[in-house]
Amino acid sequence: xKSAGVxxxxxxxxxxxxxxxxxxxxxxxxxxxxxxxxxVPHVFVLWSSLTPAKHLTLSAYVDFFNSATxxxxxxxxxxxxxWTTVGTLVVGYPLAVYLTQxxxxxxxxxxxxxxxxxxxxxxxxxxxxxxxxxxxxLLSRAMHILHIPGPDHLLYTEPGLVIALVHVFLPFMxxxxxxxxxxxxPSIPRAARIHGASRARTFLRVVLPLSMPGVxxxxxxVFCITASSFVTPALIGGTTIxxxxxxxxxxxxxxxDWPSAAAAAIVLLVATIGIVVSYTLWSGRFAVANA
Amino acid sequence: MAYLQxxxxxxxxxxxxxxxxxxxxxxxxxxxxxxxxxxxxxxxLLNLIAGFFAPDxxxxxxxxxxxxxxxxxxxxxxMVFQSYALFPHMTVADNVGFGLASxxxxxxxxxxxxxxxxxxxxxxxxxxxxxxxxxxxxxxRVALARAxxxxxxxxxxxxxxxxxxxxxxxxxxxxxxxxxxRTGVTAILVTHDQEEALAVxxxxxLMNGGRIEQEGAPEEIYERPRTVxxxxxxxxxNFIPAQAAGRAGNALVLDTPIGRLHATHGEAEPHGPLTxxxxxxxxxxxxSATSATPEQNRVTxxxxxxxxxxxxxxLHVAVGEEMxxxxxxxADKMREGDTVHLTWPASETLVLTGxxxxxPAPPPAERVP
Numbered sequence: 001x002k003s004a005g006v007x008x009x010x011x012x013x014x015x016x017x018x019x020x021x022x023x024x025x026x027x028x029x030x031x032x033x034x035x036x037x038x039x040v041p042h043v044f045v046l047w048s049s050l051t052p053a054k055h056l057t058l059s060a061y062v063d064f065f066n067s068a069t070x071x072x073x074x075x076x077x078x079x080x081x082x083w084t085t086v087g088t089l090v091v092g093y094p095l096a097v098y099l100t101q102x103x104x105x106x107x108x109x110x111x112x113x114x115x116x117x118x119x120x121x122x123x124x125x126x127x128x129x130x131x132x133x134x135x136x137x138l139l140s141r142a143m144h145i146l147h148i149p150g151p152d153h154l155l156y157t158e159p160g161l162v163i164a165l166v167h168v169f170l171p172f173m174x175x176x177x178x179x180x181x182x183x184x185x186p187s188i189p190r191a192a193r194i195h196g197a198s199r200a201r202t203f204l205r206v207v208l209p210l211s212m213p214g215v216x217x218x219x220x221x222v223f224c225i226t227a228s229s230f231v232t233p234a235l236i237g238g239t240t241i242x243x244x245x246x247x248x249x250x251x252x253x254x255x256x257d258w259p260s261a262a263a264a265a266i267v268l269l270v271a272t273i274g275i276v277v278s279y280t281l282w283s284g285r286f287a288v289a290n291a
Numbered sequence: 292m293a294y295l296q297x298x299x300x301x302x303x304x305x306x307x308x309x310x311x312x313x314x315x316x317x318x319x320x321x322x323x324x325x326x327x328x329x330x331x332x333x334x335x336l337l338n339l340i341a342g343f344f345a346p347d348x349x350x351x352x353x354x355x356x357x358x359x360x361x362x363x364x365x366x367x368x369x370m371v372f373q374s375y376a377l378f379p380h381m382t383v384a385d386n387v388g389f390g391l392a393s394x395x396x397x398x399x400x401x402x403x404x405x406x407x408x409x410x411x412x413x414x415x416x417x418x419x420x421x422x423x424x425x426x427x428x429x430x431x432r433v434a435l436a437r438a439x440x441x442x443x444x445x446x447x448x449x450x451x452x453x454x455x456x457x458x459x460x461x462x463x464x465x466x467x468x469x470x471x472x473r474t475g476v477t478a479i480l481v482t483h484d485q486e487e488a489l490a491v492x493x494x495x496x497l498m499n500g501g502r503i504e505q506e507g508a509p510e511e512i513y514e515r516p517r518t519v520x521x522x523x524x525x526x527x528x529n530f531i532p533a534q535a536a537g538r539a540g541n542a543l544v545l546d547t548p549i550g551r552l553h554a555t556h557g558e559a560e561p562h563g564p565l566t567x568x569x570x571x572x573x574x575x576x577x578x579s580a581t582s583a584t585p586e587q588n589r590v591t592x593x594x595x596x597x598x599x600x601x602x603x604x605x606l607h608v609a610v611g612e613e614m615x616x617x618x619x620x621x622a623d624k625m626r627e628g629d630t631v632h633l634t635w636p637a638s639e640t641l642v643l644t645g646x647x648x649x650x651p652a653p654p655p656a657e658r659v660p
Contacts, residue, residue: 187449191376193363194341195441196393205389209380 042269049262060263070247070264077244078271080162080233081226087166088173088222089215095170096177096214102186114171122168126235129164130155133236156240164236165226172225173218180214181207216283220276227272244268292355294319294477295445300349302335309335311501312349317477317494322468324480324492326512328524332501333481337447340479342366353444364393366445369438373450375430377422383409383433384418390441408440409433411470428459435467439474446471446478452487464490485525489513497521519566519645527641528616533567542585542637549592549610553585554640568641571605574617576625577634586637590615594629608633 132138135153154160192202230245252261293316302310310332317323325333342363391401412432452460489509497504516522533545542553583589592610
């Protein structure tokens, strides 16, 4: 970013108009795209959430927050998104460490396995999970054989849905952390080891803090896309444990109640942004300028 | 027994032999340089001493303690890395105190030691800064302070100066040697820079192809290379193929394409293809009256080019099929096509084992024990 700025500035020192012209040329396409396909629709959604009647009113929001079901769904969405974030972090961090080791053996295969869920259609993937999580599915049969107590199926349950969501969104977490780990020069952990730090201390005091930017980015991404995901929750959670995306879909497409759907969408958006921003600010306390 | 004892260390990476049985020893307080081109095994050897990898064979002892199976953090060593490897998320003071904290020293005991170490590298006021706010030379000194504050059994340095610009590198050489000598720590310096090795080390191990090519004091390595590789690496010029043709007194007689030459150094009777070398600055111009003696070599040639280098002229002189480079005083100005007589003492004639073709890997028999 910095070097790009320098190059642009070097092109026309003292010629601000030309400089801004070049900025506009570089940012223009993205700005127009976002304006047309992101900002305008959101303004439209916001507007329709405020106009269930002929005049401006907050009644759609009042209705939303007066519904215990809606509040339960909102809370479930936040909760499942958090669990999914934690799940991808727990599975994804070691995976990212593995991927950034200098050993070649099997790395290509593992990288492919990590990215694979993204290559499969969400619908096909979710039906795969139905086979595994369903009644008499692979998981419950395995648990039965191993005498692990548990429900006879995980389909339409929150743990089952979190398992499927972790699988889908694992690449985002893994690749974000791997990117951060790759930035750490290999001699830095070695410096910790030779100066008396055990493996555990090297990880906790050096590697983990230096990889926090990746963890923060990965967590923010996974939380957001989980909160707004639709296909996986719809197929695996169904109507038994709906998430917000299902409520929005139900209101808009099935009930044709656009103001309610719009209000639900805005509530989800605000909640997601609020949580991600406060998390990023909180974790920013630990992030230090990386040399 | 020597303080550091490295015996028959071997390491392979797949089909590549990084180290083919290396042995050396260092006395307490010595600075030993592992000098050689990239790929000669010097960094591998350092990493094995540090314990980052295990050797395939051989053993390493420090102060009589065998280090086989001892993890890096229990070797009580310290290291300065080429990239400095400072912890970017910690202040300078926390970087320097990291090793002490790892050894569970209390903060109240750490603080004065950190201050002392930073003062020793002239960075007393920089404790609260982050490494990113320091220049390369300052970061390098923080890395040195972080290592020396531990009073390590062995200080390992991996190309510590090669990231600095030329001018700073030259002043830092003396400073690094000074600081190390003041603390009395035993140090291993890995470098590909012969000047750095000459300036900093007490002993030099010249490495090539996973072996030690020659070992000795800096003067010895520079003045008396024993192989073509060693001479090349020490930036000697003038290589002439030669055959041993007996002895004349204490001088070795050599038949070369530029005539019969005498050499008085080299104790053992050399064998195999030989190469004779003489440094350009050791060659003088002679008048036509003098003749060759067993003490003084003499050849006649034609000046092919003459380059003015400020303090001297660099002459390229064709002697038969060979080309010699000589550095002569400005007063002896020569022109292209002039016939010149070149002379140099037999004592400055280097007899190197290995022909030109044998340059990359010398025969195992030439290993210095």
